[in-house]
Amino acid sequence: MKKLINLTLALTLLSGFCMAQQSVSELVRSMSAQHPRLLLLKGEETLVNQQVKKHTEWNNVHQAILAECDKLVNEKTLERIQTGKRLLSVSRECLRRVFQLSYAYRTTGDQKYLKRAESEMLAVSGFTDWNPSHFLDVAEMTLGVAIGYDWLHDKLPEESRLKIRQAIREKGIDPSYDKKYNGFLSSDNNWNQVCNAGMVFGVLAIAEHEPDLAEKTIARALESLPKAVKPAYHPDGAYPEGFGYWEYGTSFNVLLVSVLEKALGSDFGLSQSSGFLKTADFFQNLVGPTGLAHNWGDSGLKNGLSPAMFWFAVKNDDPTLLWSQRNMMSSKNVRFVGNRLLPAMLIWGAKTDLEKVKAPVHKVWIGQGPSPVALMRTSWTDPNAIFVGVKAGSPSVSHAHMDIGSFVIDVQGERWASDFGMQDYNSLETKGVDLWNRAQNSQRWEVFRLNNFAHNTLTFDGQLQNVKGYAKIDTRSHDEAQPAVTMDISQIYKDQVAEAKRGIAIQDQKYVVVRDEIKTLDKPVKMRWNLLTAAEVKIIDGKTVELTKNGKKMLLKFETKAKIEIKIWPTTPTHDYDAANPDTQFVGFEVEIPASSSESFNAYFTTDGKVKPARALTTWNVK
Structure with a gap:
């Protein structure tokens, strides 16, 4: 009887996965060839600009990004400098630069931001590799380059598009199909979340050129991600790796859910995983009145702006989740621009009325x-x-x-x-x-x-x-x-x-x-x-x-x-x-x-x- 139950369960899961694959295939094939398609569709920057004008706090963040991008215009482009076994600091800086420069161009139309983002993407596309032996490096690099390629696609010369597209495929996606490097697929921690997010961003950016690869990679992510999500958030949302890794794993998990919703119109049920929508309460409650986190495990101590919290506030229809976030947005002492995902905060929070943000009730x-x-x-x-x-x-x-x-x-x-x-x-x-x-x-x-x-x-x-x-x-x-x-x-x-x-x-x-x-x-x-x-x-x-x-x-x-x-x-x-x-x-x-x-x-x-x-x-x- 037990064997029969296990077989039934296995067949049910297999059937669900096959349906997801079929759904992915249909959605990818019917997806518009128009760019941009990742996170912020064409014309949606208008809503962001309206929000910036409406709230001082949003304007503080927006102006900080523009000022940082003005500095980046004169910086040297990134070089492939490894620290120990990691290229991660370079990958993260690429993501930070390209995301913020692309945001600056889309909200202002200033050509200097476009040109600089193009230079950064071409520089990393010329690297020998993106260090697949430590696959987080590949994932973050792929995600950053994918956003820049997609957001700036129509303004990039075809020669640049080709080089960047090839790099996404050859240095980003292809190594993820090498068994030497894709252990993240069976991982139950943040590697699964971050690496799958990077790969999905990569294939969605180039999907019209690689539809089969896009279907396969997205379907693979949908099969893989629950291995990390269920133990990470069930039953109450208490993220097992602590404060710092919540910000890492959960932020990339939200990026993945958000990009699927925006590009394909479905997150395939990922956001409804047990405890996932509760986890923002965990993160907010971890910070004390001193502004210091309960930093158990491998965690940092200082609280900071978290774009993912704005996504959760909208999804849960709970502005109180932004209580500490709004306070930090109002502070002149917070260095906004060090956050490599910062533009996502303006995207996910574009419809949020900060005047409705009140202190949480439960203590x-x-x-x-x-x-x-x-x-x-x-x-x-x-x-x-x-x-x-x-x-x-x-x-x-x-x-x-x-x-x-x-x-x-x-x-x-x-x-x-x-x-x-x-x-x-x-x-x-x-x-x-x-x-x-x-x-x-x-x-x-x-x-x-x-x-x-x-x-x-x-x-x-x-x-x-x-x-x-x-x-x-x-x-x-x-x-x-x-x-x-x-x-x-x-x-x-x-x-x-x-x-x-x-x-x-x-x-x-x-x-x-x-x-x-x-x-x-x-x-x-x-x-x-x-x-x-x-x-x-x-x-x-x-x-x-x-x-x-x-x-x-x-x-x-x-x-x-x-x-x-x-x-x-x-x-x-x-x-x-x-x-x-x-x-x-x-x-x-x-x-x-x-x-x-x-x-x-x-x-x-x-x-x-x-x-x-x-x-x-x-x-x-x-x-």
Whole structure:
């Protein structure tokens, strides 16, 4: 019976894919030969120009692009300079330059932007290759050149069109059919999203010359992409690779959906994948009132403009998704033009009335999936609000660290509990570090920033967290005035302790409590409770630490019956390949927990020292 069910399911999936192939064939064959067809059709720039005139914020972005393009006119064209195994920085700069120059030409008609974009495309078309051994490089280069070719098509000389078209085919699309390079097709991470997007843009740009290739490549993307999309967003939209890779993988996923809708009139159901339309809430909630992200995993820290958020705001009919985006658009301190996808923001937001952008209503966001996360705050409008982000999941996830149970905390406009985030990959790869092996005993976990010793979590007897372990958000409070979550992280410490549970709550809108409950096996353990902070640290007594930052103070108070020893540890790297960690330190405590016993520990982050004792996690008002 089970075999019959599996066979039926397989036939259903095959039938669906065959129908998609047939639909792709019909749509490609009936597609207009007119350019432009990617993202912004002929004449649609008029709507963008109208929006620019209507809102100061849009004009800020528009004028920033034009000013940047005026500078680019006098820059040297790009050269094929590889950094380690990557050409990626060149590919990204090509995408940035060509996208912005093409936008500048379409919205102003100024020939200097057209000529400069043509020069950039011809320069990269003359490269020996686009570095297919690291296929992200090919994907981003192809996408950038495809946009320029399509948007400027009718104004380019035929000789230039031919050279650029050949480069898209030979240096972009063809290598994606070589098994040495197309591992992205079976990938479940951002490579799948980015690489498929680049290939689809490439074939759509030249579809009238390569209709068979266009059909085949689009159908292949529709078969491949769900392998990444389902695990990435199901069920709640919590992107497993974190803040920085959300911006990367999701932005290219949105580009792919958008270009299919615009060129073929259908996204073939991609936008309706489980959790996909919810994921914008995840991204917005990851940023605290300090403007800093909860940067777990291989992520950067700083928030920035995200064109994809404008697409989600329209798709969800939810202007509140643009709350932080609008604030950044209004700031003169934001460097807009470093974002290589910036013109897409004006395209996707062309119909958005920024006057309707209000603060979100809900102040708690919980997402499960491969990397569950809880994000809680006391206000969206108060820059001094309390913000807490806590991470569950597994170190086995792509780009994950051994950070299960770790958290960040913002209060009074400062970040008190921090996360190092990522280290530049090339700095490790050039030293021969086996960075991408996530096995329990791999060298990856020797990198200072990646293991549990460097995160705001627990360590037992100096051991690493269990790579194969997993923890979800088990319970949450539905009272946003007293937000709280609990998680059982016992699997993460398999064979180290019998049970480990952590809960985090914002109490009375005034302070944060972190509670840990530990049961030992038939052996004693030495536990380290760790906090990474950029604050100055002063031990006041055996249960109290004073943190000071920018003239503001925070007390870290510990409550337990166990005999703890508060300690301060340096964040000095342990290997020559580790990045420096200036102006940071660890503080926390060590404690001996007897065999076959239970202990609990409360840690309070409070500005005035006034707290209520936190009770057992089973009594917390959570479900």
